[in-house]
Structures are given as structure tokens and as C-alpha cells.
Amino acid sequence: MALNKARLDRFLAQYCQISRKDVRLMLAKNRVKINGVLAHDIDEIIDTFSHITLDGQVIQANSAHYIMLNKPVGVVSATQDSQHKTVIDLLEQPFKNELHIVGRLDLNTSGLVLLTNDSRWSERLTLPEHKVSKRYIVSLKNKLHTEYISAFAEGMYFGFEDITTKPAKLTIINDYQAEVELIEGRYHQIKRMFGRFQNAVTALHRASIGNLPLDSELSAGQSRILTSVEVNNIGK
Numbered sequence: 001m002a003l004n005k006a007r008l009d010r011f012l013a014q015y016c017q018i019s020r021k022d023v024r025l026m027l028a029k030n031r032v033k034i035n036g037v038l039a040h041d042i043d044e045i046i047d048t049f050s051h052i053t054l055d056g057q058v059i060q061a062n063s064a065h066y067i068m069l070n071k072p073v074g075v076v077s078a079t080q081d082s083q084h085k086t087v088i089d090l091l092e093q094p095f096k097n098e099l100h101i102v103g104r105l106d107l108n109t110s111g112l113v114l115l116t117n118d119s120r121w122s123e124r125l126t127l128p129e130h131k132v133s134k135r136y137i138v139s140l141k142n143k144l145h146t147e148y149i150s151a152f153a154e155g156m157y158f159g160f161e162d163i164t165t166k167p168a169k170l171t172i173i174n175d176y177q178a179e180v181e182l183i184e185g186r187y188h189q190i191k192r193m194f195g196r197f198q199n200a201v202t203a204l205h206r207a208s209i210g211n212l213p214l215d216s217e218l219s220a221g222q223s224r225i226l227t228s229v230e231v232n233n234i235g236k
């Protein structure tokens, strides 16, 4: 398997245990196809999911998988855990053990969790510079105040990590509920931000990531495969 991204000549030289000069000859003789198209360029960049044939024989064929899960409270966002059920345990897909989690949720947080084996896709969704927002519905112990809105927008200093949180959008739904949009995912971020006002979070639910809302047809614990439109549009 080509690791994430690789030059075609490097991949073939390693796979066939031949020199890069011999790879050139191989391409000149029209022996290699990538995604069904004859390969001529030794510099062509391939990745884990490029379909590659040599003399008509498949030498790499990996499928990318993208899953959405409605995570229930009490399930851990990890691939293995000795105490709790994991998000992987909830899946039925045969390839579930190849997947990693795109942005974890705390044990007592519910809602949208994405899983994939495509690390470039998950990186694009999780790195703050890509500004893909995550929207949460938060229930609180005490009444909300309008002053929270500017405090979330300005960012809060977290001494432990020595960072100031990126601007977050808080919208008050009612006295005890708010919607919060973040573009990053610091440890217990939402609970710590409301903690500044001595206001405890009593329930937290992730409703969407980028343009992708949690499918309302999925009850807690259920999952489904994303459509290719959802995969491509999520971060736009």
C-alpha cells in the first residue's frame, strides 16, 4: 500500500524491487494503469486509494470509508477500551477496525462522530486552520447571560495549554440551553468555557460538523455510510 501520498516511481520501484530506471521502461511499455488510465509520468503522485494495475493485475486497491455515528452517552471515543463500549464496538461494517475517529467526544457527550480510514480527509476536518466548524447543543445547570456571547467570541485563555481559544459563536436558545460553534477541539473545551462562569454543563450534544448535520433518522448508537456528496461537501 502506498503511504498516503507517494511518487509513482518510488512506489513501483519498492513494490517490484526494481530500479527507477526500470520503472521508466515499465511505463514506456504501457504496463501500468492508475485509476484505469495508462500511466506515463514517473512523477505522478499516487495515494493510498489510487487503484493501480501492472500488466492488468491489481497491485493496489484500497477503498476509502466514511461513516457517521450517533454516539450515545457512556460510549468512549476510542478504538479500544477495557472499561467501556467504544464507538468501534457500535459499528457493524466489516472494515470497522481500519477506521480512526475524526474528532473525539467526551464519554458523557452524545451526537455526531465521524470515522474514516482516509487520514487526509480527517486532517482537513480537524486542523483549526481549515476552520471547519463543529456545532453543539449545550444544556446548563444555571441561567445563561448575554455576556457569555462576547466572552466566547473573544476567546478564553487556558493556562494549562498556554493558549487562547479561537473565536467561538454562542447563540442563546433559551434560559438553560445554547448552541455553540467551535473551529477547534481542545480538551473538554465547552465544559471549561462555561466553567469560567461557574455554570456546569448538564448535557452536550454535537449536532453537526461543517455542512454535515447528524442524520435525524439515526437513533443513538446507529451509524451509516456517508454519500460521496456528503464526503466532498462537508468542509466547504
Ligand code: URA
Residues within 6 Å of the ligand: 104, 105, 106, 107, 109, 187, 188, 189, 190, 191, 192, 204
Ligand atoms: N467540548 C467538551 O467539553 N466536550 C466534548 O465532548 C466536546 C466539546
